[in-house]
Amino acid sequence: MSTLADFQSAFVEALHDEASTFVPANQRPFAVYRNTVMRACIDALEANFPSVLCLVGRDWFRAAAAIHATRSPPSDVRLACYGEGFPGFLESFEPAAGLPYLGDVARLDRLWNESLDAADAEPLDVEHLVGRAPSALEAMRLRVHPATRWQVSPFPVLSIWRPSREGVAVDGALAWRSECAIVVRVAGDVSVLPASPAEITLLEACRRGASLGEAATAVSRAHPDVPIELTLSGLLQSGAFAHS
């Protein structure tokens, strides 16, 4: 081995290839490194996707996580961020074909983690908008709180995610319909709340930088029967917006 770089490349290859001819990998203790690296990746996925873990059980989860860790090892040293591709992996993972909602449950776990570590900002409350002239309100651009996330799923994702996150079984009488969820962080606590499609439209418009007037138009076009005031006040009360 001529250089440090060659040594490292061969070492990394041998970590993932049991048949490697890299000389140090022929020593039995090399397995300590193989095991430690793999275990750390699987432990990180287990920590980052607790609801998926609850739904599929620990043995199934760790077997699936090992396959994912081999195909998509971490690139970021912050293991709390590891698993960006795990929801997509679960969706195309043949043994999970009978659980088509698993990817969206994993996405919600990930949104929860993103919300936890997102930047701090003072939440915007309803009082801030009270008493403003309609034209001033329409021109306002609301800032989505840095810790706010949302999800639209064709599955009853929140009804599956919530009990799973708490480690209990999902109610068998589940209504099989699409659900939306918003993830907010208020006073350091992350919450996942049910959301209406109109709320999601409003949040998306605000994140694009639309004024409140433009956002209201988008909501009324997509959901003509939904009163915009209720949609906005619900989001404000949940802490989804922040002071600019």
Added chain:
Amino acid sequence: MRPPLAAGLGFKPRHFDEALRCVSPGLWFEVHPENYMGDGGPRLAMLDALADRHPLSLHGVSLSLAAAAPPDTGHLRRLRRLVDRVRPVLVSEHLAWSAWGGRYMPDLLPFPRTHEALACIAANILRSQEALGRSISIENPSHYLALDGHDWNETDFLAELVRRTGCGLLLDINNVHVSANNLGFDALAYLRAFPLHAVTEIHLAGHGVDEDSPANLLIDSHDAPVGEPVWDLYRHVLSRGGPRPTLIERDGNLPSFDVLLQECVRAGTMLAAQGLAA
């Protein structure tokens, strides 16, 4: 004014309330900065609160100083942000690598201590110290493999890094015990050769036996109390080098805060017998 650092504990979020309340003299806490590199939120708020009450040490596991590539600038920037935020009394990293070719291998990997590696690592330490605006200390690793191709023994290698970069050293006595067992060298002879003058911090931890290995391989598992052979080596180091801030590391099989504090008090008593820690 804060008392000099004596014995400290690896901080675990589940011990937050006890850690905040504890007034054991000279107590300090150590964290892995990688766990606190978010943009905000409750984890950082917890670290801020801890830093308000106790001296903090940042002990990195992923700077990958022993790679044939410079440390990741994004990681250094995030580490600097944390250093500026919590004003740690100590910042340390490992004599190991963990990132290569865009991959992160969550472990502390070994390398042949060649002249080339020495130059590489010295440059990486200098880059890191410049980015962080302060000196860092480098920890001796645990060894499991007998590698060929060393130009340097480890103690001379570390001493030369100190000479070239002005870095400090973190002496992990459990790592010495584990490596001496696994590679078949004399731990006391290693410690006699260790450049103790540069040591800014000592680590004590528990280890386990690798059940899959036929050769009684010891694993630096941090999941048990500090072993008696490690306490004996610690006593030897203190008698030769004088007191140094000493950390009890524990990651797995986590006992109650009080049980950890008992080990901390044991180290503190030994430090006090040597006079105050530096």
